[in-house]
Structures are given as C-alpha cells and as structure tokens.
Amino acid sequence: MATQDRSSYAEGFGQVSRTVGTVFRYLLLASTLFGIAVLAILLVYVANDAVQPLTADPGWHLTFFLTLVLPTLATAGYLAATNLEALKFGSMTIGLIVVSLLFSGGVAIIFIEVLAPLVWFAYVLAFAVPTVLMIALQRRSRQLSFLTRFVVVALAFYTSLFGLPGVVPSVAALVQSAPFVPLDWVLLTLTLGLFASAPTASYAAGIRDRRTGLGVGVLALAAVAASPFIGPPVFGIGTVPSVILASVTVVPTVAFVGGTAVTREHARIGILVPLLIVGGALAGEVLVDTLGYAGPQSWVDWQFLTSDHSGTAEDAGLYPAIAGSILLMVTVAALSFPVGVGAALYLEEYAPDNRITRFIDVNISNLAGVPSVVYGLLGLGLFVTQLGRPSGTIFVGGATLALLILPIVIISSREAIRSVPDEMRQASYGMGATKWQTVKNVILPRAFPGILTGTILALGRAIGETAPLIMIGAPNVLFSFPSELSSKVSAMPLQVYSWASYFATDAFYEKAVPAGVVILVTVLLAMNSIAIVLRNRYEQET
Amino acid sequence: MSQENMSNDNVESATEDPTDDDMILETDVAAGLEEGSETVRTARERSIVEANGINVWYNDEQALQDITMSVPENQVTAMIGPSGCGKSTFLRCINRMNDMIDAARVEGELYLGEKNVYDPDVDPVALRRRVGMVFQKPNPFPKSIYDNVAYGLKIQDIGGNHDEIVEESLKRAALWDEVKDQLDESGLDLSGGQQQRLCIARAIAPDPEVILMDEPASALDPVATSKIEDLIDELAEDYTVIIVTHNMQQAARISDKTAVFLTGGELVEFDDTKTIFENPEHERVEDYITGKFG
Ligand SMILES: Nc1ncnc2c1ncn2[C@@H]1O[C@H](COP(=O)(O)OP(=O)(O)O)[C@@H](O)[C@H]1O
Ligand SMILES: [Mg+2]
Numbered sequence: 076m077a078t079q080d081r082s083s084y085a086e087g088f089g090q091v092s093r094t095v096g097t098v099f100r101y102l103l104l105a106s107t108l109f110g111i112a113v114l115a116i117l118l119v120y121v122a123n124d125a126v127q128p129l130t131a132d133p134g135w136h137l138t139f140f141l142t143l144v145l146p147t148l149a150t151a152g153y154l155a156a157t158n159l160e161a162l163k164f165g166s167m168t169i170g171l172i173v174v175s176l177l178f179s180g181g182v183a184i185i186f187i188e189v190l191a192p193l194v195w196f197a198y199v200l201a202f203a204v205p206t207v208l209m210i211a212l213q214r215r216s217r218q219l220s221f222l223t224r225f226v227v228v229a230l231a232f233y234t235s236l237f238g239l240p241g242v243v244p245s246v247a248a249l250v251q252s253a254p255f256v257p258l259d260w261v262l263l264t265l266t267l268g269l270f271a272s273a274p275t276a277s278y279a280a281g282i283r284d285r286r287t288g289l290g291v292g293v294l295a296l297a298a299v300a301a302s303p304f305i306g307p308p309v310f311g312i313g314t315v316p317s318v319i320l321a322s323v324t325v326v327p328t329v330a331f332v333g334g335t336a337v338t339r340e341h342a343r344i345g346i347l348v349p350l351l352i353v354g355g356a357l358a359g360e361v362l363v364d365t366l367g368y369a370g371p372q373s374w375v376d377w378q379f380l381t382s383d384h385s386g387t388a389e390d391a392g393l394y395p396a397i398a399g400s401i402l403l404m405v406t407v408a409a410l411s412f413p414v415g416v417g418a419a420l421y422l423e424e425y426a427p428d429n430r431i432t433r434f435i436d437v438n439i440s441n442l443a444g445v446p447s448v449v450y451g452l453l454g455l456g457l458f459v460t461q462l463g464r465p466s467g468t469i470f471v472g473g474a475t476l477a478l479l480i481l482p483i484v485i486i487s488s489r490e491a492i493r494s495v496p497d498e499m500r501q502a503s504y505g506m507g508a509t510k511w512q513t514v515k516n517v518i519l520p521r522a523f524p525g526i527l528t529g530t531i532l533a534l535g536r537a538i539g540e541t542a543p544l545i546m547i548g549a550p551n552v553l554f555s556f557p558s559e560l561s562s563k564v565s566a567m568p569l570q571v572y573s574w575a576s577y578f579a580t581d582a583f584y585e586k587a588v589p590a591g592v593v594i595l596v597t598v599l600l601a602m603n604s605i606a607i608v609l610r611n612r613y614e615q616e617t
Numbered sequence: 618m619s620q621e622n623m624s625n626d627n628v629e630s631a632t633e634d635p636t637d638d639d640m641i642l643e644t645d646v647a648a649g650l651e652e653g654s655e656t657v658r659t660a661r662e663r664s665i666v667e668a669n670g671i672n673v674w675y676n677d678e679q680a681l682q683d684i685t686m687s688v689p690e691n692q693v694t695a696m697i698g699p700s701g702c703g704k705s706t707f708l709r710c711i712n713r714m715n716d717m718i719d720a721a722r723v724e725g726e727l728y729l730g731e732k733n734v735y736d737p738d739v740d741p742v743a744l745r746r747r748v749g750m751v752f753q754k755p756n757p758f759p760k761s762i763y764d765n766v767a768y769g770l771k772i773q774d775i776g777g778n779h780d781e782i783v784e785e786s787l788k789r790a791a792l793w794d795e796v797k798d799q800l801d802e803s804g805l806d807l808s809g810g811q812q813q814r815l816c817i818a819r820a821i822a823p824d825p826e827v828i829l830m831d832e833p834a835s836a837l838d839p840v841a842t843s844k845i846e847d848l849i850d851e852l853a854e855d856y857t858v859i860i861v862t863h864n865m866q867q868a869a870r871i872s873d874k875t876a877v878f879l880t881g882g883e884l885v886e887f888d889d890t891k892t893i894f895e896n897p898e899h900e901r902v903e904d905y906i907t908g909k910f911g
Contacts, residue, residue, distance in 0.1 A: 502819075
C-alpha cells in the first residue's frame with residue numbers, strides 16, 4: 076500500500092472529476108437567465124406595440140442613429156475603457172434628468188389640477204412661521220422648560236394652521252383672504268424655488284465656503300425666478316410649469332453637475348454623455364423635420380399622456396389614471412411612512428425582548444405575505460362599511476394601499492435600524508445620552524437612507540396594485556380628474572386592466588394597453604432606480 | 618474655565634515634594650472622619666472610585682467575584698488579566714453600562730466620589746455624563762469632526778463657547794494640528810489612530826471626572842498606539858484614567874497603579890505598578906506577568 080502511494084506521488088497528483096459541478100453551474104445559469112429573458116421578451120413585445128418603431132421611415136431611423144445613437148455609444152464605449160468614473164457621472168446625470176423630469180411632471184399635475192398655488196403658499200407659510208418660532212425657542216432651551224416650549228410651539232402651530240375662532244385668524248386663512256393676490260408663479264418661486272435653492276446653497280457651501288454657498292443659492296433662486304420669462308416664449312410652456320421645471324429639474328441637475336465637476340476633476344469629461352444625448356436628439360429632430368422623414372406612429376405620445384379616457388382607442392388617454400396614481404402615492408407615503416418607521420423604531424430600540432414582542436415580530440412577517448385582495452377586503456370592511464367613507468376615493472384607496480405596504484415598510488426600516496452598528500449606540504449612551512437623544516442624533520440619521528430605500532421599493536409595489544383598488548370600489552374608468560381627498564380615483568394599473576377587460580376591442584388591446592403598460596413600467600423602473608442609487612450611495616459611505 | 622483651574626491645581630500638587638503630599642492626604646482623611654460621612658479609606662491617596670464587594674452575573678454565570686478596590690484620583694490605573702476575566706465588565710460597572718445588557722446583574726456598592734452609583738436614586742444617564750468612556754474599537758459618529766467632539770456638549774446641554782471647548786478638547790487629545798482645517802469633514806475619514814484620539818476628545822469635551830478606556834489601543838498599529846499612550850500620560854494630569862489593557866508592557870509603561878484580574882473574575886492583586894511588576898505578592902500574579910500562563 077505504502078509503496079503504491081509513493082509511486083502515485085511520483086507520477087503527479089491525478090484528476091478530480093468536476094462534471095457534476097459543471098452541470099450544476101450551467102443549470103444555475105439557465106435558471107437565472109430564464110426569468111430575466113422571459114420578462115425582457117415580454118417588455119420588448121409590449122414596447123414594440125406601444126411605440127411601433129417599424130412604422131417610421133428608414134430615413135428617420137438612420138438620422139437618429141447617426142446623430143444620437145452612434146456618437147453616444149462611441150463616447151460611452153471610450154469612457155468605459157478609459158475612465159469609468161466619468162461614465163458613471165455621465166449616466167448619473169442622464170438618470171437624474173429623466174427622473175427629475177418625471178417628478179416635475181407629477182408636481183406640475185398636482186399644481187395645475189389639484190392644489191391651487193395660493194392654498195399651497197398659505198399652508199407653507201402657516202408651517203414656516205411656527206417652525207421659525209420653534210427653532211428660536213430651541214436656542215433658549217436653557218431658560219425655558221421643555222413643557223413651556225412645547226405648549227408655546229403647539230399653540231403656535233395650531234393658531235397658524237387653523238386660527239382661534241373669533242379671536243385670531245389663521246395664517247393660512249389670512250394669506251388666502253389677502254386683498255392683493257400675487258401671480259401663481261411668484262408664489263411657486265417663493266416656495267419651490269426656495270426649497271430647491273436652499274439645499275443647493277448648503278451643498279455649495281460644503282464644497283467651498285459660506286460666501287460661495289450664498290452666491291450659488293441666490294443664483295439658483297434667480298434662475299427659478301427668471302424661468303417664467305424664458306419658458307413661455309422659448310419652449311411654449313406655461314409660467315407655472317416653467318417654475319416647476321426650473322426648481323425640480325434644472326436647479327438640482329445643474330447643482331449635481333457643477334458640484335461633481337468641481338470636486339472630481341477626473342470625472343468631468345463624463346458630461347459629454349448627457350450633452351451628446353440631448354444634443355443628438357435635438358439635432359436629429361431638426362434634421363428629420365427638414366428632410367421630411369416621418370417618425371413612428373407611437374401610441375405613447377403627448378396626446379396619450381394628457382387625454383382622458385375615451386370609448387375609442389385612438390382618443391383614449393391615461394391622464395386621470397396617472398394623476399390618480401400620483402395622488403394615491405402621496406397619500407400612501409404620508410400614511411405608511413410615519414407609522415411604519417415609528418413601529419420599526421419601537422420594535423428595534425424600545426420593545427423589551429419578551430413573548431409579546433416575538434409574537435408581533437412573527438405576525439408582521441406573516442402580514443407581508445397576505446395577498447393584496449385580502450387587504451382590499453380589509454379596506455372595504457374597515458373604511459367603507461365600518462367608518463362609512465364613500466367607496467373608491469383617494470383617501471380610502473390610499474389608506475388601503477398604505478395598510479398593504481405597512482408590513483414591508485416596517486420590515487425594511489427595521490433592517491435599516493438594525494444595521495446601525497451597536498458601537499454607535501454604545502458611544503452615544505457612554506456620553507450620557509438618553510434613549511431619545513440617541514435615536515434622534517445617531518440612529519435615525521444613520522438609518523435614514525436605508526429606510527428611504529425600503530419605503531420607495533414598497534411604494535413601487537403599491538403603485539402596481541390593482542386588486543385592492545377593485546375591492547374598495549375604485550371606478551375602472553374616470554373621465555374627469557380627481558381633485559380632492561374625497562373624490563373617486565382611478566390608477567394606472569386599474570385603467571390598463573379595464574381597457575383589457577371592459578373595452579376589450581382589438582384596437583384597445585393593440586394600442587392603449589401596451590402604451591399604458593409602458594408608462595407604468597417606466598414609472599416603476601424610475602422609482603426602483605432611485606432606490607438603488609440611494610442604497611449604493613449609502614453602502615459606499617459605510 | 619473649570620478645566621483650566623483644575624489643571625493648575627494638579628500641576629501644583631504634582632510638583633510638591635512627597636512629604637507635603639502626605640500631609641495633604643492626611644488632612645483629607647481627617648476631614649472625612651470629622652464629617653463622619655464615609656468609612657475611612659485605606660488607600661494613601663484620595664480615591665475617587667471605590668468598589669465595595671462588587672459581584673456581577675451574566676444570567677447564571679458569575680463574571681466578577683467580590684471586587685473591592687479604590688482607584689486614586691488623577692492617576693492612571695491599569696487593569697490587566699487574561700481575556701474573559703471580567704476587566705471590561707468591571708469598567709462597565711463604573712458608569713453602569715452593564716444596565717444596557719439584559720442578562721447582566723450587579724450587586725455591591727461602587728462609590729464615585731461620595732455617592733454609591735447603585736443607589737436607587739441614581740440616574741445612570743446623569744452618572745454617565747460625569748464619566749467619559751473610550752471603547753476598544755474607535756467609534757466616531759458618522760458626523761463631522763466638530764459635531765463628534767461637540768456631541769456631549771449638545772446632548773448634555775452644556776453652555777459656553779462650543780468652538781473654544783472643541784478646540785481645547787482636540788488640543789488635549791493631540792489631534793488639533795492634524796484636523797484644524799477639516800473640522801467639517803466626517804470623523805470617519807480619519808485614520809484609525811486619529812479616530813481613537815477623536816473619541817478621546819469627544820469623551821473629555823464635557824469635562825468628566827473619570828475617563829474609562831477599554832483596550833483603547835488594541836485595534837491600532839504601534840505608532841498610533843504610542844501616540845495614545847503619550848496622550849494618556851498627559852491626561853492623567855487633569856483626569857483620573859482607568860484603562861483596561863491586555864498588554865502588560867503597556868500597563869507597566871503608563872500606569873501608576875495596576876489591578877490584576879485572573880480567570881473567574883477575581884481581583885487577585887492591586888498595588889503600585891512598580892510593585893506588581895517587580896515584586897508581586899501572589900505567585901499566580903507573578904506567573905501571569907512572567908508569561909507562565911494566560
Ligand atoms: N453581554 C454579555 N453576555 C453574557 N456574558 C458576557 C457578556 N459580556 C461578557 N460576558 C462574559 O463575562 C466574562 C467576562 O467578560 P469581559 O468582562 O468582557 O472580560 P475581559 O474584558 O476581561 O476580556 C466572560 O466570560 C464573558 O463571556
Ligand atoms: Mg474586554
């Protein structure tokens with residue numbers, strides 16, 4: 076035996092079979108690709124129906140290929156090989172432009188259809204006045220007891236928002252009854268413009284110094300204020316959309332590009348990517364126009380986005396459904412975020428480790444798996460039957476969807492809170508911090524990006540839900556726009572569903588449905604990409 | 618500023634000759650007797666932390682057995698011993714960080730100054746504001762350097778000029794020259810040794826009476842370690858420092874007093890560092906120090 080062993084050493088080490096392992100590996104690869112491939116084929120198919128690229132002139136394709144696709148691909152390929160950081164910067168910029176444009180659209184819909192700028196301005200002011208008071212009082216925390224400060228601030232908020240009947244009118248009412256009413260765009264500049272330029276200023280101050288920050292802030296505000304004079308004559312859009320576009324898209328994008336260009340010289344060149352895309356698209360458009368090439372007869376067009384539902388597929392649009400989805404999202408976020416984060420904080424930081432806590436633990440996980448139809452039933456029973464709210468409204472729909480995603484928000488927020496290292500807590504308690512101070516100063520700031528990521532992904536789930544909305548009696552089609560919390564609401568998936576069922580003609584199947592799906596998926600992908608970018612940033616920092 | 622006054626006092630007493638010193642200590646003891654407030658302390662120096670029969674259990678495992686010792690003021694007291702012998706546990710008894718551990722149960726008395734910190738009327742949060750703590754792994758907050766140092770001032774609602782206190786604390790932690798131009802940058806961008814000095818600055822900013830350090834240099838390279846050791850030496854002029862270390866050379870270099878804990882959570886010997894290392898009373902201690910076990 077021993078001699079045999081020795082002789083096999085002399086000949087080499089022999090071979091170990093890896094056949095099974097190799098087969099296993101390719102099986103895994105196949106199962107990975109299967110899901111992705113099926114989804115990709117479906118999306119391509121739907122997109123083809125919706126955009127109908129083959130209906131365009133070959134010249135149209137050629138023009139855009141030469142002006143847009145080729146230069147962009149060439150530059151991106153070059154950057155990928157030589158300067159990955161620059162490519163990342165370029166694609167981030169493009170992403171930011173796309174996402175912020177979607178966002179601008181949503182905000183514009185809200186201000187044009189639902190929320191009068193004057194009302195918005197009144198409430199912003201009504202919040203700002205007591206907030207300033209609160210900060211001023213915080214400074215004097217040593218002279219005044221907590222209870223005094225709390226009472227004063229609570230009273231100030233209440234008076235400012237609702238007024239004391241017969242004694243003092245609320246700030247909100249005062250502003251709305253002012254004899255002289257400024258133009259809408261002035262009100263929006265004062266609110267949205269400030270909201271956009273203040274963070275920009277602090278970002279710039281962080282890079283350079285205070286004076287630069289102040290200068291940049293003033294510049295940003297000036298740009299927003301100038302937009303209503305540039306928007307209408309140059310781009311043919313109204314003054315209100317101009318201000319919104321300037322504060323939601325232009326200022327943040329320019330700030331991001333400028334900030335990155337200053338701090339990361341190496342990545343600067345990446346700006347070529349967005350420039351080539353925007354420039355190429357414009358050049359292509361001009362060329363196609365002058366040469367007379369017809370574009371594709373796409374179903375996803377401005378008309379589709381801005382029209383109401385109609386009995387004929389050609390005239391049908393998604394506008395009320397888009398707006399309904401946006402309003403639902405705002406309601407869902409407002410309801411589920413505070414409750415979910417609150418519950419997560421309690422369970423992670425405060426709850427004693429006993430049987431009740433573990434029982435709640437297990438059941439939250441179970442609730443996350445309950446089918447959405449059941450939540451619809453719950454919403455119907457709770458809000459419509461028990462509380463007697465009218466069925467199918469924004470409030471009932473939003474509350475039902477909020478219940479649906481609440482377990483997911485709680486679970487992901489808990490994960491984020493748990494990922495705050497215990498050393499941070501130790502450090503804080505060791506300094507003599509109370510639990511509340513530790514939560515406020517250390518845990519929440521640190522966990523916030525993670526909480527936000529989880530909430531956005533959960534909202535993405537809510538935006539695609541159909542069943543709960545059907546259960547609570549949301550109308551399948553809506554011809555007019557929902558304008559308050561108690562008006563009936565439809566949503567994008569519901570609209571697509573009704574086109575595919577009640578209006579199931581060939582025309583709807585082939586045109587309206589794919590177009591609706593493309594919009595829905597675009598919005599979902601945009602939301603998910605925000606969440607992913609946030610998560611990546613967060614992971615880099617830690 | 619109170620820190621200033623304190624340091625002056627200490628510099629004076631440090632330069633006084635031993636006979637004078639003894640006299641002062643005697644009168645201290647006498648004063649304590651006259652007031653009739655506490656039992657007479659056996660230590661020659663004025664003690665600030667005094668443990669009296671401290672027992673600690675984690676669930677049913679006893680981690681510390683009947684620890685009685687008194688830690689002198691404005692000196693460096695080192696605690697050495699093999700790992701798992703309860704050094705960290707004892708440290709956490711002093712600022713009641715053991716309260717955070719559900720499994721832990723503490724019995725006995727521990728005086729900080731004149732007050733038993735395990736009296737029912739003691740608020741552990743208020744206690745921790747008078748005791749600074751530095752941990753094994755540097756743990757600055759993901760905030761700016763300035764905000765890290767000012768954290769205690771903020772949460773303890775300490776008035777005064779925060780800019781000045783932050784600068785003073787960073788200077789005492791021997792970090793000011795390295796970071797004075799980047800106070801707004803994140804504390805996490807510093808090197809490990811700098812982070813630990815930042816944590817020391819954070820701990821001393823609210824001017825605590827005692828600073829506890831749990832193996833503060835064990836995660837650092839030798840150069841950073843020697844910087845921390847120099848720093849501890851300087852801190853001892855103004856503060857009482859209690860430091861856990863598993864490194865005997867370190868204890869010998871920086872401490873005035875050394876406590877030797879051995880397996881089972883026993884305090885075997887507590888004496889002047891010189892005595893412990895040159896002429897220990899117990900054979901077990903000698904074996905441990907000469908490396909025969911542990
Ligand atoms: N949080 C805890 N829960 C349970 N047992 C613990 C805990 N912390 C420490 N112990 C136990 O107490 C003993 C002493 O631990 P520790 O004080 O950390 O020792 P040292 O710091 O000297 O290495 C060890 O046996 C350890 O297992
Ligand atoms: Mg330890």
